[in-house]
Amino acid sequence: MPAVRVASVERGSIAAALGIMPGTELVSVNGRRVGDFLDWEFLTADEELLIEARQPDGEAVVYEVERPEGESLGVELEPPTVRQCANRCEFCFIEGLPPGLRKPLYLRDDDYRLSFAYGNFATLSNLKEADRRRILEYRLSPLYVSVHATPLDVRRVLLNNPKAPDVLGELVPLAKGGIQFHCQMVIVPGINDGEVLERSLADLWALSESVISVAIVPVGLTQFSHLYTGRSMDRGMAGELLGVTGRWSARARSERGTNWVFGSDELYLLAGETLPDAAHYGDFDQIENGVGAVAKLRQRVGDGMTGLTRREGARIGVVTGTAMAPLMGDIIAPIARRTGARFEVIAVANSLFGPTTTTAGLLPGGDILHALAGRTDLDLVLIPAESINDRGLFIDERRFDEIRDSSPVPVHASYDFVDVLA
Numbered sequence: 493m494p495a496v497r498v499a500s501v502e503r504g505s506i507a508a509a510l511g512i513m514p515g516t517e518l519v520s521v522n523g524r525r526v527g528d529f530l531d532w533e534f535l536t537a538d539e540e541l542l543i544e545a546r547q548p549d550g551e552a553v554v555y556e557v558e559r560p561e562g563e564s565l566g567v568e569l570e571p572p573t574v575r576q577c578a579n580r581c582e583f584c585f586i587e588g589l590p591p592g593l594r595k596p597l598y599l600r601d602d603d604y605r606l607s608f609a610y611g612n613f614a615t616l617s618n619l620k621e622a623d624r625r626r627i628l629e630y631r632l633s634p635l636y637v638s639v640h641a642t643p644l645d646v647r648r649v650l651l652n653n654p655k656a657p658d659v660l661g662e663l664v665p666l667a668k669g670g671i672q673f674h675c676q677m678v679i680v681p682g683i684n685d686g687e688v689l690e691r692s693l694a695d696l697w698a699l700s701e702s703v704i705s706v707a708i709v710p711v712g713l714t715q716f717s718h719l720y721t722g723r724s725m726d727r728g729m730a731g732e733l734l735g736v737t738g739r740w741s742a743r744a745r746s747e748r749g750t751n752w753v754f755g756s757d758e759l760y761l762l763a764g765e766t767l768p769d770a771a772h773y774g775d776f777d778q779i780e781n782g783v784g785a786v787a788k789l790r791q792r793v794g795d796g797m798t799g800l801t802r803r804e805g806a807r808i809g810v811v812t813g814t815a816m817a818p819l820m821g822d823i824i825a826p827i828a829r830r831t832g833a834r835f836e837v838i839a840v841a842n843s844l845f846g847p848t849t850t851t852a853g854l855l856p857g858g859d860i861l862h863a864l865a866g867r868t869d870l871d872l873v874l875i876p877a878e879s880i881n882d883r884g885l886f887i888d889e890r891r892f893d894e895i896r897d898s899s900p901v902p903v904h905a906s907y908d909f910v911d912v913l914a
């Protein structure tokens with residue numbers, strides 16, 4: 493079992509007062525072994541704690557703690573060892589990454605703990621009995637699950653894993669124990685559409701309130717998706733999938749008062765159909781999965797209108813990917829009216845992943861830099877904040893401040909325009 497070590501300690505916290513420091517190994521809490529961040533989080537939920545630890549110099553220590561209700565211990569742990577994926581899906585996004593990116597991007601995680609903690613999708617194809625017990629004991633709910641198909645033979649083809657277990661065999665006992673799920677199905681034409689999709693939705697529907705939402709996502713490929721042997725998604729197929737989604741949503745609305753199954757934004761764009769408004773998505777449970785992101789953007793723009801300041805005649809460039817570019821005019825029009833500014837949508841093609849990768853979030857800094865070269869005719873440029881990670885890096889390792897400093901006009905990272913223009 494890997495050691496669980498402290499990465500940092502909050503100043504003035506209980507942990508700091510105890511003498512816990514970066515590098516301290518947390519061994520057990522109230523007699524139960526700490527195996528990872530989940531153990532630490534759940535075992536320290538009590539107010540009376542007996543913590544066995546080992547200091548960085550090897551000294552064994554025992555801390556007796558009475559933690560006032562609601563007060564955190566103030567410990568941040570080192571990142572966990574991630575459970576890696578044993579599948580080899582032909583459509584795997586990681587397999588479709590160009591070579592030469594930073595190492596962590598190539599990590600294929602399939603970890604129920606990250607599914608609970610961060611909303612990462614997991615297939616549950618690598619669960620051991622102890623994991624199942626833990627999910628139930630700690631009530632790790634909701635979990636985000638890549639179902640793709642419920643018939644075992646089809647799912648094994650999709651996961652490219654002849655040993656993958658029956659997904660219903662995993663979901664049903666957990667559901668009985670009170671665990672809920674957000675599911676996704678990545679649709680590969682000719683494999684899990686049609687009858688397989690119908691059967692899979694029927695199986696998930698039969699799990700009743702345990703399945704909170706299902707996302708229908710078209711297979712997404714880049715020019716590097718070397719494993720993929722299937723067909724790509726076309727407009728007609730995307731329209732059919734939205735037809736199925738619409739039928740099941742109608743049933744879910746009448747029987748359970750929720751839309752339940754949602755097409756991803758990309759599916760609507762591929763089908764050339766109008767994206768629903770915010771009310772369609774309820775709590776936006778799968779927004780990180782590209783479901784309802786456009787509606788959410790519209791909603792945020794609407795909510796932020798009153799805070800906008802006049803910028804009469806200012807020329808503002810809005811950088812985006814080629815998928816969103818055609819929708820931007822409508823989204824920006826009310827901002828233009830309110831501010832008096834003139835907007836130009838700058839659609840940037842992705843030279844790193846190739847033309848099939850159209851999302852703004854994966855735009856390389858180098859392509860943005862190239863698109864802004866010589867644009868002295870603009871007064872301000874907004875670039876998609878989701879294309880920059882929390883260390884200020886684009887997917888191609890370019891730094892945001894490098895682009896900001898080399899651009900002839902002020903450049904701001906923006907999630908929804910109103911965050912910068914207010």
Ligand code: SF4
Binds near residue numbers: 579581638651
């Ligand atoms: S489950 Fe499939 S798509 Fe997900 S990481 Fe593993 S191989 Fe890639």
